[in-house]
Amino acid sequence: MLRSILCNRLEPLRSLVCGQVNRAACYSPHYIDAIFTKKKQLSLKETDEYTKLAHIPIKAAKNDESESIYYNNLVNKMLNYITKGGNKALARELLSKSFEVLKRLQIERINLNPEEKDKIIADPEQLLVKAIENCRPLLQLTGIKRGGVKYQVPVPVSEKRSYFLAMKWLLEAAREKERKVHLPEKLAWEVLDAAYNQGRVIKRKNDLHRQCESNRAYAHYRWS
Incomplete structure (x- = not known):
């Protein structure tokens, strides 16, 4: 002792x-x-x-x-979130491979539909930024106790946290897919779906907004 x-x-x-x-x-x-x-x-x-x-x-x-001109703040943050155990070189390699897959998929789409060439985004960085912007939630639920009962109260999300949640959800959705597929390919698919307002991450954001809408009767507990 x-x-x-x-x-x-x-x-x-x-x-x-x-x-x-x-x-x-x-x-x-x-x-x-x-x-x-x-x-x-x-x-x-x-x-x-x-x-x-x-x-x-x-x-x-x-x-x-x-x-x-090669620096992008959102891409740099995404790289930091992918990093595990301080191995940033591996995270950079995974993100680069994911960009390669995105580029290849978009070029294939352009070759299949040449008339829609101007509408298809081939730059993987732009696709990632667009996907993150589409996945950002505006509201979230927080537990507030009043009179011995805990209510799920909708509150607005700060800009910094909304970006964090969007990147976190993208990575979680990519890691939840089948383990036989490598992470760069899974992440590329999720980013591509989110860039076109589709996929599991967009559904997760919409479900959260729907829950906030259904709990709007408790919104006044945020200030009381």
Whole structure:
């Protein structure tokens, strides 16, 4: 008993000696995130925000943030969600193979229907962004207890969480398919279905909105 108490008290000191510090706390709270895109910088220059931000300390930009034409914030987030156990190289390879499958499927569709060439999107990144936008929920249910009873109350979803849920649902739907098919192919099929407002993820979003609609009588509990 005494030994366990001493170990618990010495743990913070041991972590400091070994250099295990919280990297998230290396900036003070008044530091702001870096604005690395030129488009955002130009839009800020047209407003008074630019002069205000000029005197505020800025955090260093992340190593995966870039102004390159090949950089896409949503694709980068999707890559992070695919990553397991810190193996980002494997996640990048899986996403690249998924893009290859998407490109091949769309080119086959163009060859079968040449008259609809202008309507078919062949860029896999655009398809992924469109699929994520189509899968984003607007509302979600949260449990709120009133008078000993727990009600499922519909509440609006923040923009950040809606993007997270859309990507999470796409990955879950791809991983739930039969195990004999590789993940890049399964993910490509789900992205293609969602880009055209079809598939299980779109049905899941519509079912959630339908449940929120049926529980709208409890919406006032959100503020009470």
